[in-house]
Amino acid sequence: MLKNYFKIAFRNLMKYKLHTGINIIGLTLGLGVSILIFFFVQFESSYDNFHADNDKIFRLRRFEVVDGEKTFSYSTPIITAPTFASEFPQVEATTRYIGGASQAYLDELTTENQNYSMVSPEFLEIFDFKLIEGDKSKVLQDKFGAVITEDVAKKYFGDSNPIGKSIRMKMGDNFEEYQVTGLLENIPGNSSLQFEMLINDQNLDFTVDEFGKNNWFHVFGDTYLKANDPLAKASIESGSIPMMKKVLGEEYVEGEYLWELQPMSEIHLTDDEITGMVETTRPTLLYILAGIAFLILLIASINFTTMAIGRSVTRAKEVGVRKTMGAGFSQLMFQFLTEALLTTLIALVLGLMVAELLVPTFNSLFEKDLDLVYQPTQIGILIGLVILITAMAGAYPAFFMSNLRPIKVLKGNLSIRFGKQGLRKGLVAFQFFISFLLIASTLIMVNQMKAIRDYDLGFDKEMVVIVDVPGVSGLDLVQNLVDGFENAETYRQALVGRSEVESAGISIATYGDESFWDSGFETNEKEQFNFRVSFVGGDYFKSMGLEMAEGRALNPDIGADSSAFVINETFAKAMNWEDPLGEMLPNSEFAPHQIVGVVKDFNHNSLYKEIEPLLLAKSPKLLFSGINTLMIHAAFNPKVLVKGSGTDFETFKSVLESEWGKVFPMESFSFSFMDEKVQNQYKADERLGKMVFFAAGIAILIATMGLFAMAALSIAGRTKEIGIRKVLGASSLSISWMFNREFLAITVAGVLIALPLSLYLMQSWIAQFAVKDWPSWINFVLLAILGIGFTLLIVSAQAFRATQMNPVKTLKDE
Template sequence: MFKNYFKIALRNLSKSKLHTGINLIGLTLGLGVSILIFFFVQFESSFDNFHEDGERIFRVERHEKGEEEMFSGFSTPIITAPTFAAEFPQVTHTTRMIGSSAQAYLDEATTQTQKFLTVSPDFLEIFSFKLLQGTKEQALQDKFGVVITEETAKRYFGDANPMGKSIRIQMGDDYQEYQVTGLLEDLPANSSIKFEMLVNDQNLDFSVDKRNQESWYNVYGDTYVKLNEAQSKATVEAGVEPMMKKVLGEDYKEGEYLFTLQPIAEMHLTDNPDSGMVESTRPTLLWILAGIAFLILLIACINFTTMAIGRSTTRAKEVGVRKTMGADFGQLVIQFLTEAFLITIAALVLGVVLAEVLLPTFNELFDKKLDLVYGPSQILILFGLVLTITALAGAYPAFFMSSLRPIRVLKGNLSIRFGKQGLRKGLVAFQFFISFMLIASTLIMVHQMNAIREYDLGFDQEMIVVVDVPDVPGTSFKKSIKEGFAQAEIYRQALVGRSEVISAGISIATYGDDSFWDGGFPTPEDKQFNFRLNFVGGDYVKTLGLEIVQGRDLNAQSGSDSSAVLINETFAKAMGWADATAELLPSKKIDNHEIVGVVKDFNHNSLYKEIEPVILAKNPDVVFSGINTLMIHSATNPKVLVKGAGTDFDAFRALLESEWERVFPMEAFSFNFLDETVQKQYVADERLGKMVFLAACIAILIAAMGLFAMAALSIAGRTKEIGIRKVLGASSWSISWMFNKEFLIITIAGVVVALPLSLYFMQGWLEQFAVKDWPSWVNFLLLAIGGIVFTISVISAQSYRATQMNPVETLKDE
């Protein structure tokens, strides 16, 4: 019986090659893109699920009360891990996780910057990273032992067994020998925690003094705990406030400084811009992409449904004959669903091929390493897609066609315009609505991102190269910064005065990457004032083209202006100062200092955030003496900002590299462009815009094929009417307008509904930007006109062909 269903379905599909082809192409495009998106959503949702005791692993989140609100973050004091272990019997394991980097010898003559995580010995007991050699209990016990991944081992030792071999890493003032005590399999692609090397947290002695290691007000990296059972989370959180009272005594104010536990299953998918040291994805992105996939599939399914209804005239007699011969309602439903199933299966095979072809482009677009592995979860997704599409595309035609009465259809009373014209028009209008909504959304996103790119950030970013100066390890921030600046000044002096260089400055932080440090001090009124902080040197202001609106610039000479600071306009406004150069920073403790100038506001951060008060200082002693909070967002090693002259970048780079080799002969040279750093912050939204644009193009293509097929069906069903009208003297133009009018109403209805809805939905996306810009109404008008012209072009081409037919040919079979 089922064999017969398949035979008849294949025969019917092969008879209508045009409509079968359009359905197949539409579903293939929809499935190809949807498979990629749904697999991507499934991959992103699977992050960190490979940890065996994942439900018992938590990341510690810090909550600290500011002047008016609570601030949260995942950077925690170093002392957090041992304190939790000592105070809560429910905590079975704890680990710190602090990201660092240092110079390491790749071979006898070459060094490179090696990134690593400083962790506690329990790290491998908490997380289920696969250890190929070594033991979890012993791998991280030794202060001078390191655990490395396979990829890192290959970089240092080639194909040789790395166990027991040594790597020389600069810790403190000297290079130390670290022995490989564990080899890890390369990390799973769905791990939020990324690293190349693990070192024991006893090495913090090289970079953090004992006072800061025991301070509750200085934060470094993340803290993780593993509980005896998941339900203990509430008990531990309830005990945090008593713990803080115990460790801080009279300094603790209830509710102003505490910790909560975040399940690791919630780490990766978060809208929180502060995701700590883990890789994260916004869940809204997944919802948007899943919505796009669903809309594209829906358009393809609508094509199938509308064409099935449009072909009712030709299929109705078939239904009538089969019912007369004894076929019942259920058998006919199965027959029509079989046709939908066969097209869907064929489209699925082609869609998988298309997804594999598009995979490299997709991975490049979203900077992912997605691999289309067809495991149980993926097979379930594909099976679900087949059933869903078969139901969406085939259910209505199957039930509608199977319910036709034989006596009516065999008498020839059925017309293409019978009973379901409104539904058919509605479905086509819905296709246009989805297409125009995606196009309008793309227009808004492209316009906004162009506005971001062209926005005046208040500083110059063209032809500025950022060169990282080597770290100067030490347990004192101030000492590391000062010695790092001294090294950077030697390199800067080697560049200034050269014809290839306009100017050069020194900075701890760069721009647009949230690298300005957070600081705060108590005012005489016992209020907390928070600001952003950067330590600078050389011709910093000149190099970046910052504008001094009051006072003067900092002296470029090393050692001068050691008590001077610059502030921005927002800082002066927050303090209510008319002449900031006559004022002092209103901290209770800041040592002798002088505000020598005010710079015009510039966007030190991304355009997602408002401009904040900023202090620029040459000497860290001035600021550190009076602040009570400090959050470090970047490495303590300075960067030399070099503005090049002319357009000969090869000569410019050759100069930078040659002087580097002279000043730092043992260190690897690396640089990046400031404008690229600035643009990186918008990569996620740029990618989303490209994805929406791609979806809009596919939606338009599928909708265009549907419109073409529907116009062909509509005209085919009215060829006799066209012939009669021509015999009676109707012009080709009037006949063409008759068909255009019908579809233009549908197009205009789709545009009218789509434009305001796209504005409504995109408002939420635009709200994330501190700087936002809507497209002009002219853009939307042109979009609407473009849609109307597109419809007229497709329908006119079809109707013109019909009007050229000889009326004798269309009327003679009557």
């Protein structure tokens, strides 16, 4: 019996090739895109699930209250891990997770920047990263032991066994030998923690003194803990308050230093701007992508439904005869559902091929490494999609067809004129509504991102190259900065004499990576004043094209302006200084200094944020004398910002490399472009815009095929009427308008609902930007006109073809 159902279904699909083709093409496109999106959503939702005790692992989140404002960070004091381990019996193990980078020898003549993570010895017992060689409990015990991944092992040792071999890395002032004690499988793509090398956190001795290790206000890296029970979270959090009272003593202020345990399962998917030492994905992105996938499937399913109902004239006699011969309602239902299932299965196979073809483009767009693997979860998604589409596309047509009355059908009284079918009109209108909603949303996103790209940031990002100078690590932060600036100045001096270089400056902060430091001090009135800060040198102001509102820029000469600050206009306004030149920061703790210039406001943050008070200085010691808070967001190695003179880039680059080789012959050379760094801030929204644009294109294509089929069905059902009208003198234009007005009403309804709704829905997206730009109303009017014109073109083409038929043929009896 089942075989018979499929045989009849296949014959019917082959009989109506045009409609079958439109359905399969629409479903193939819908499934191809949807499979890719749903697999991506599943992959993003699976982050960190491979850890066996995932529900018992937590990351510590630290809250502080300053002047009534509560802020949080994942950066924790170094003393946090041992303190929680000793204070709470519920805690089985703790580990620090502190990122770093160092120069390492690839061979005797070449060094390369090597990333590493400093962790506690228990790290591999807390997390289930697969160790190929080595003992989890021993590989991280030695200060100079290293656990590396397969890729790192291949880079340094080729195909030979790395265990017992050494890697020389610069720690502090010297190169140290790190012996490979363990080999890890490459870290899974769905791991929040991504690293290349693990070393013991005793190596903090090279960068942090004893005061820093035991200070509760000196934060450095993340802290993770493993509890003996997932429900221990609440008791540990509540117990952290008396713990802080105990460890801070007289320094403790009620409610101003709090802790929260963030479950491992909640780390990756977050809307928080502060993410710690992990890469995250905004859950709203997944919701939007899943919604897009569902809408595309819905449009394709609507095509199936409307065309199945439209074919009911030709299938009605078949239903009448089968019912007369004894076929029951359930049998007919099953027959039509079988046709829907067979169509869906064919589209699924083709859709998987489309998805495989789109994977490289998708990975490039979202910078992911997604593979279409077919494990139980993924197979479950595919089965779910088949059931969903079969139900959406086939359930109503099956019910509609199976419910036809034989006597009415066989007498030939069945009418499904398009104008009489409210459901089909509603479904087609809904297709247009979805399509226009996506198009209008794309228009808003494209317009906003163009405004961001074209916005005057207040500095010159063109033809500026950022060159990272080798860092200096040690226990004294100020000395590290001073020594790093000396290295950068040596390289800068080598460049400024070259004709290919217009100017060169130095800075610890660049743009597009949130690298400006957060700092603050207490004013004489005991109020906290927070601002952003960067230390600069050389021709920084000239290289960045910054303009002065008052006063002068910092002197580029070495040693000059060691007691000078330059602030931005927002800083001066926040201080209520009408004439800031010569002013001093209102805190007696600061060493003698003065404000020598006010730079015009420029966007040191991304355009998601308003411009904040900013201070630029040459002397870190001067600033550190008076501040009471400091948050370092990124590595503080100085960067040389080089402005090209307009020569071709290859010549410019060769100059940078040749001078680098003279100054740092043992160090690897790397650079980045300022304009790319700036644009990288908006990658997530650029990707989302491209995805919505792509989805809008697919939706339009599917809806167009549906409109074509619906117009063809509507006209085919009224060929005799067209013949009579022609005999009575009706023109082709009047007949065309008769059909067009029905479809135009649907189009206009879809546009009128979609356009205002898109404005409403996009408000929350565009609100995240400090700089906002909505499209002109003219753009929306043009969009509506294009949609209406598109409908007229498709329907008119079908109607014109019908009016060219000979009335004699259309009016003949069957």
